[in-house]
Amino acid sequence: MAIVKAQSLTYTYPNAEKPALDDVSFEIQKGEFVILTGPSGCGKTSLCRCLNGLIPHFYQGELKGKILVNKYNIVDHPIHELAKHVGLVFQNPENQLFALSVEKDVAFGLENLGIPRKEMIERVDCALKTAGIEDLAERAPHELSGGQQQRVAIASIIAMNPEILVLDEPTSFLDPLGAKRIFKVIGKLNESMDMTVILVEHRLDLAAKYADHVIVMDKGKIALDGKPRKVLNSDETRMLGVGIPKATRLYQLLDEEKALHSRQVPVTADEMGKLVRGALRA
């Protein structure tokens, strides 16, 4: 069942000459883990903004085509209504926390929705636990590291319990370990809570192993769309300047030398290790 469905979606920001999204069509199935990638300025962030209605309600501009999110046409529903179904986590962790304590921040969305206090407390606790930050509940956001702040931002979205979780480069302000932890939390949400995840990411080395579906964008258009191993292994992806996993790149180099026997394209270091071991034994 398609949970997100875009049909020749075209969007131009106010006062912009070129469209940020140009005839974009794709489908995302329920429960999928989608990685959306592509060079900077290719329209990934604009697409994220479409998913929860920031485009067109907050940014205005001109929207053509159609996008259905959870069967809602985003044009007909205000952002706060879409926010119940689509959680959006932004790039800069600092600028999405408003309150003076972590728990209050996680509760912010629930307060806006008018959830009764008793239920709110339960949902906040649960979200903190899922994000692995229950020990930070009473801390102030500015005392936390970037990674911890980003996990607070994710917890605050989890608390609202959306069907779709969209993350717009959540790790670009974080160190590799912080990024790894974020991916782990997201992976868990996708796996055990069956949340549909749409992750915009450049660090494919760490993220690729979670993906069921990869979409590559370029200049406002969809360049490639398909299964991770196929998309990541394609020459076009690499030529666009997408940082494909090192394991995949090594596979390509070894494949040119005809040194490999496996047809399974590796996306993680573990898989690559297995492949190399096999090659050495042969």
Place this chain on the structure above:
Amino acid sequence: MSVFDGLKFRRVSSPIHMLDPRIKFLYVCSIFVVAIVFFELLPLLVLFLFQIPFVILARVQREWVRSLRGAAFLASIIFGTNILFRFMYAGYSLTANDIEYASAMTMRFIALVESFSIFFLTTSPDHLGLALEKSHIPYEFCFAFTTAVRFVPVLAEEAQTIMDAQKARGLELEKGNFLKRIRNYIPVLIPLIISAIRRSLELAEAMEARAWGAIEKRTNLYSLKMKRNDYLLVLVSIFVLIIGIFVRFYVSIPTLSNLLGF
């Protein structure tokens, strides 16, 4: 900025921290009124000493001392100007009474700083925002208030970064006369303001993403409930107010110099 350092909230659990911020504010107001009605050193000194148990109960002695130290500069200006005016007014002579008057004015200021610092040191800005909300102030204003408080350290850090960056490009902040020095800060202020505007846009987006404005009557994670200690503080505040006003009108207050026999 050291005055404000002494007002920075730190999370401690103490009976004073647990009090309802509205009641604490009532207490500050009553201290304020009492401090304003007296011109004599003795009652103001009593007012100062009266508040010390609160500081100890709240376990914020260190911050409290720091806030007083921060206030020392202003206090000495108040003392100095009072002495100066008394000195000129009395025809270039000074009595013990004049010094006592100046001390009283200074003590009034210190007592006020003391009560404010107890309030701010023991009230989390979150609770303060909540108290504002419960006082029927529109939520938008309360939200603006808590968000402003939340971003103070962030902006301070950013200002430091910009200053460092501009210094690395050869900006000399401490050069020139007073006016020149103020002008030196323009290359720091402009990027700071621009980045603050950008930040506010991102914040607005994040608020939208969390269903800001979904319903008219939002709920709140925290609630304020009056407890036994709150009622106790109400009594104390009213008591202080009544005693203060009573003493003001019906008791003649001896000056300290008379008592000590100058």
